[in-house]
Amino acid sequence: MTRRRVLDAACVAALAALALMTWQLFDPRVWPVIIAMSVGQVLGTASLVAYCGVVIADYRART
Amino acid sequence: MTFPTAPLAILALGLAALSATILVTFLALRPPLVRVTKIWLLLGFGVFPIAAAFAGNVQGFEATKERQFCGSCHVMSLHREDSDNAASNSLAARHARNPMFGSENCYVCHADYGMFGTVVTKAGGLRHVWLYLTEYRNVPVEAAKATIHLREPQKMNDNCMQCHSTKDSLWLAVPDHRAPLEAERAGRLSCASEGCHGFAHPFFRGPANEARAL
Numbered sequence: 001m002t003r004r005r006v007l008d009a010a011c012v013a014a015l016a017a018l019a020l021m022t023w024q025l026f027d028p029r030v031w032p033v034i035i036a037m038s039v040g041q042v043l044g045t046a047s048l049v050a051y052c053g054v055v056i057a058d059y060r061a062r063t
Numbered sequence: 064m065t066f067p068t069a070p071l072a073i074l075a076l077g078l079a080a081l082s083a084t085i086l087v088t089f090l091a092l093r094p095p096l097v098r099v100t101k102i103w104l105l106l107g108f109g110v111f112p113i114a115a116a117f118a119g120n121v122q123g124f125e126a127t128k129e130r131q132f133c134g135s136c137h138v139m140s141l142h143r144e145d146s147d148n149a150a151s152n153s154l155a156a157r158h159a160r161n162p163m164f165g166s167e168n169c170y171v172c173h174a175d176y177g178m179f180g181t182v183v184t185k186a187g188g189l190r191h192v193w194l195y196l197t198e199y200r201n202v203p204v205e206a207a208k209a210t211i212h213l214r215e216p217q218k219m220n221d222n223c224m225q226c227h228s229t230k231d232s233l234w235l236a237v238p239d240h241r242a243p244l245e246a247e248r249a250g251r252l253s254c255a256s257e258g259c260h261g262f263a264h265p266f267f268r269g270p271a272n273e274a275r276a277l
Contacts, residue, residue, distance in 0.1 A: 004093075008090060018112060027064045029135035037123060044113075058096060
């Protein structure tokens, strides 16, 4: 998987995470809140980790 | 579903919108992965979403105190309807009409107090979620009445006593308060028992629950 594809996948995951995290604000019931604080944040964290991985790999490739 | 008006919710939405704009722009324009792009992506993947998650979490925790949240599981629908009912004379409904409790009356009466009260209460809430998923998801409300009960009923008087200290002279002037004072303070005699102020949720007491009443 190329770095660009990893970033594309991370963007999609981050957008999904943002959607899940904002859903609870419109519909503050049990499941939206729990999903926002679990699935939403895991997806968001995974996308940030993927971004950091791409940046580190890019830096290593240049040095 | 309503548009949120709380400042934290609006802040979380704004931060999420900024993050989404950066990410969608990156996907649409596909710029080269140079330093400037990486900095923008750091904002889109890290700074804005983390801030949005933080604001959203605080707002989410506040939302978990609301009666609307507690009543969103079907087995709690009767409790919610009763508290919403301005004509109800149940203990829970009367407290819901008190501005000190208001729309957070479930949380105010059932939360653990003390330094880690909020954390303990939220951890207990996760237990409720687990029980709902594993035991009550498909159980009709009428059937749930037979088994739903307070886990630590002896602690409920502690919550009553947060407001009704049992030390006020007017309160102590009532003979029915004064006679069983030690039992009330120790939680052996519930304030919300049939012979005292009545059950907080009288409509939800099945035969099994009656036997568990203090």
